[in-house]
Amino acid sequence: MTQLYQSERKRFEERGQGQVFAHAASLDSVGQEKLCADTQLIDLDEIESLVDTLVRNHGTEAISFEGLEPAPYISHPVHGGDKAEWDRARASGEAALRAGKVAAFTVAGGQGTRLGYDGPKGTFPVTPIRKRPLFQVFAEKLLAAGNRYGVAIPWYIMTSSINHEATVQAFEEAGFFGLERDQVKFFSQGRMPAVDFEGKILLSGKDTVAMSPDGHGGSLRALVRSGAIADMKERGIEAISYFQVDNPLVQVIDPAFIGFHMDHGSEMSSKMIPKAYPGEKVGHFCVQNGRTLVVEYSDMPEAMQEERDSSGQLRFLSGSIAIHILDVGFVERIGGGKAGVGLPFHRADKKIQTVDADGNVIAPDKPNGVKFEMFVFDALPFASNPVIIETLREDDFSPVKNASGIDSAESCRDDQLRQWTRWLKAAGIVLPADSSGLPEIVFEISPLFADSEQAFLEKWSAIADKPEIVAGTVLA
Known part of the structure; x- marks a missing residue:
């Protein structure tokens, strides 16, 4: 057993946490080193304080709403x-x-x-x-x-x-x-x-x-x-x-x-x-x-x-x-x-x-x-x-x-499309969209082209031969 292993085991046993080393004797040197790599990260003073306040006392101190x-x-x-x-x-x-x-x-x-x-x-x-x-x-x-x-x-x-x-x-x-x-x-x-x-x-x-x-x-x-x-x-x-x-x-x-x-x-x-x-x-x-x-x-x-x-x-x-x-x-x-x-x-x-x-x-x-x-x-x-x-x-x-519904990849994709559609509208290009502002076509504007409405308007106004915005368009 290494000196590190012995010192770590002693440190935990002295603080009543010896169970962490309950199976250490059956481990090879690699396993013992792995365990010690974890234990070295643990501040036992901090854990003892948290156990006293949040575990033994159940962390049940009521939240006061007085004056909120x-x-x-x-x-x-x-x-x-x-x-x-x-x-x-x-x-x-x-x-x-x-x-x-x-x-x-x-x-x-x-x-x-x-x-x-x-x-x-x-x-x-x-x-x-x-x-x-x-x-x-x-x-x-x-x-x-x-x-x-x-x-x-x-x-x-x-x-x-x-x-x-x-x-x-x-x-x-x-x-x-x-x-x-x-x-x-x-x-x-x-x-x-x-x-x-x-x-x-x-x-x-x-x-x-x-x-x-x-x-x-x-x-x-x-x-x-x-x-x-x-x-x-x-x-x-x-x-x-x-x-x-x-x-x-x-x-x-x-x-x-x-x-x-x-x-x-x-x-x-x-x-x-x-x-x-x-x-x-x-x-x-x-x-x-x-x-x-x-x-x-x-x-x-x-x-x-x-x-x-x-x-x-x-x-x-x-x-x-x-x-x-x-x-x-x-x-x-x-x-x-x-x-x-x-x-x-x-x-x-x-x-x-x-x-x-x-x-x-x-x-x-x-x-x-x-x-x-x-x-x-x-x-x-x-x-x-x-x-x-x-x-x-x-x-x-x-x-x-989430995989679906609120705050999902699909809802986020739609929100990106709604944002870019608003930018185009501000530039005078109105795309067909539903009542929520979601366009009928799928397209994309890279942040490298524009990362805000103001940046988009500046970039768009500087383009002499403006591209048509159709399904699959990527402005990058």
């Missing part, structure tokens, strides 16, 4: 917002971009399992004609923005232990989708061990701890621990454009959003969309005791979600869609856990594959343990001068989460 109010937000010009204010913000954001102060950051740790797809979700084909993957859509938007502002915008991508190698391989095989190799930085999400309802760390195999990703909130400390924040500081980056991998409609680089963030001296800014109906499954931007926070739809009482103001509009209208701008210094402070500041963990009771006393693998049919995860929106209460701006759902939010 809807958070204020900056309205979009389409809905009465001050256009001059938005123009000033856009100018500020464009100046920051030209100065190289902005980076993109994608949370991309998931697989395409729910879509019936075998591979990292970012490699899932999502465009109507070219069948380009999510990663390529984002890369082309970054290329378009970079060309516009004369700068190579760095892109940081957080993978997971299950898809890191496949993600890097996909980029290498695609020539980084046109980006420079040193423009893209990959790092893997942190993992946390699962425990049983007594607080004992579970094994998923004799030589493997039952580990799971630490939630999208874990992205902040992963940015710090991976060295990504240090890299950003060396590059002069001040603001991070955060978005998730499942939303191809997202404005990867939104100068107005960046400008509002910069002009307000905000440490964390967020986009909201008005909820479509009371029970829509998005979090709610709220204010409580002077702090901005997000209350999940599953936590807010139904009666509160259905409250309306004097005009008949939903009172808690602002829906969170996981699009943020983060200050680099803020991420360094929160992700580094300095001065006792860090995101809280949440408890999730799950069915967790484990092994019994004899080493037999058990696949439970009901929850048998607890996983710990963090949510990125829990950083909002720690942020100075948080800003929330309204965005248009049809131009910024159409996630691909």
Whole structure:
């Protein structure tokens, strides 16, 4: 037995977690090394604290709704917002971009399992004609923005232990989708061990701890621990454009959003969309005791979600869609856990594959343990001068989460077509479409041709011999 094995076993036994090594004596040296590779990732002080607060005490502390109010937000010009204010913000954001102060950051740790797809979700084909993957859509938007502002915008991508190698391989095989190799930085999400309802760390195999990703909130400390924040500081980056991998409609680089963030001296800014109906499954931007926070739809009482103001509009209208701008210094402070500041963990009771006393693998049919995860929106209460701006759902939010129905590949494809049809209409080309704006033909506009309506109008007006838009047309 190696010195590492002996020290790790002693460390766990002294903290009452010796069961992690229950089958270690039957393992060969390779198996013991594999087990120790997992145990070295585990902070037993952190696990003990989480067990005390979330497992033994059942994590049942009631959420207080006393004094909870809807958070204020900056309205979009389409809905009465001050256009001059938005123009000033856009100018500020464009100046920051030209100065190289902005980076993109994608949370991309998931697989395409729910879509019936075998591979990292970012490699899932999502465009109507070219069948380009999510990663390529984002890369082309970054290329378009970079060309516009004369700068190579760095892109940081957080993978997971299950898809890191496949993600890097996909980029290498695609020539980084046109980006420079040193423009893209990959790092893997942190993992946390699962425990049983007594607080004992579970094994998923004799030589493997039952580990799971630490939630999208874990992205902040992963940015710090991976060295990504240090890299950003060396590059002069001040603001991070955060978005998730499942939303191809997202404005990867939104100068107005960046400008509002910069002009307000905000440490964390967020986009909201008005909820479509009371029970829509998005979090709610709220204010409580002077702090901005997000209350999940599953936590807010139904009666509160259905409250309306004097005009008949939903009172808690602002829906969170996981699009943020983060200050680099803020991420360094929160992700580094300095001065006792860090995101809280949440408890999730799950069915967790484990092994019994004899080493037999058990696949439970009901929850048998607890996983710990963090949510990125829990950083909002720690942020100075948080800003929330309204965005248009049809131009910024159409996630691909499900195999069919709402938030599926099909619904997203249709939303892309509706967006491009609106751009054409603004240019004076009206395509036959149904009442929802979905055109009768299928076509595609690459972000390399235009990544916004404004960019499309500029590009289209400059074309002398304009192409006819028919089924199968690709503007790239």
